[in-house]
Amino acid sequence: MAEVNVPQHVGIIMDGNGRWAKKRGLPRSFGHKQGAAVFKKTINWARELGVKCVTFYAFSTENWKRPADEVEGIMNLLRQYIKNYGGRDEITRAARELAREAASGEISPDGITEDSIEKLLYTAEMPPLDMIIRPSGEQRLSNFLIWQAAYAEFVF
Numbered sequence: 603m604a605e606v607n608v609p610q611h612v613g614i615i616m617d618g619n620g621r622w623a624k625k626r627g628l629p630r631s632f633g634h635k636q637g638a639a640v641f642k643k644t645i646n647w648a649r650e651l652g653v654k655c656v657t658f659y660a661f662s663t664e665n666w667k668r669p670a671d672e673v674e675g676i677m678n679l680l681r682q683y684i685k686n687y688g689g690r691d692e693i694t695r696a697a698r699e700l701a702r703e704a705a706s707g708e709i710s711p712d713g714i715t716e717d718s719i720e721k722l723l724y725t726a727e728m729p730p731l732d733m734i735i736r737p738s739g740e741q742r743l744s745n746f747l748i749w750q751a752a753y754a755e756f757v758f
């Protein structure tokens with residue numbers, strides 16, 4: 603394989619949604635919808651290229667000054683695309699994917715290892731979790747990184 607330099611972390615300023623829509627005679631909300639769809643595609647492209655981390659700038663403090671209906675539309679899109687994380691949900695999704703692969707014959711149930719689960723977690727490309735810090739006095743994980751926390755130190 604040819605040697606290529608793949609950036610580890612890329613920052614992306616999401617912009618031009620309004621202009622994209624205007625050019626096509628569409629309302630700005632269509633531009634935001636399209637921008638959100640491309641956001642999802644971009645994540646997949648980055649993964650395929652081996653980029654480990656992508657930080658998106660999707661909404662700024664200044665953007666709160668936009669018309670209320672536009673802000674509401676963007677917030678609805680964010681809600682749709684950035685689904686509330688939950689540790690049990692993360693593991694359930696991995697289980698579902700492995701079940702799908704087993705059902706299609708791609709893998710055998712006996713071939714499923716801790717590693718196969720780990721590869722399907724959101725942290726797959728990241729180094730192991732060393733420490734969890736929680737201020738406020740609560741001493742629990744509240745469904746945060748429950749798989750990854752197996753050997754982490756807890757600091758409350």
Ligand code: IPE
Pocket residue numbers: 616617618619620621622637660661662665676
């Ligand atoms: C980026 O697109 C989305 C946000 C900043 C929320 P814009 O809405 O800024 O699109 P333009 O710049 O008007 O084209």
Ligand code: IPE
Pocket residue numbers: 615616617618659660661662665
């Ligand atoms: C672009 O936002 C960056 C964000 C997606 C938050 P804007 O479109 O609001 O930025 P300006 O107004 O062109 O500086």
Ligand code: MG
Pocket residue numbers: 617618619
């Ligand atoms: Mg803009």
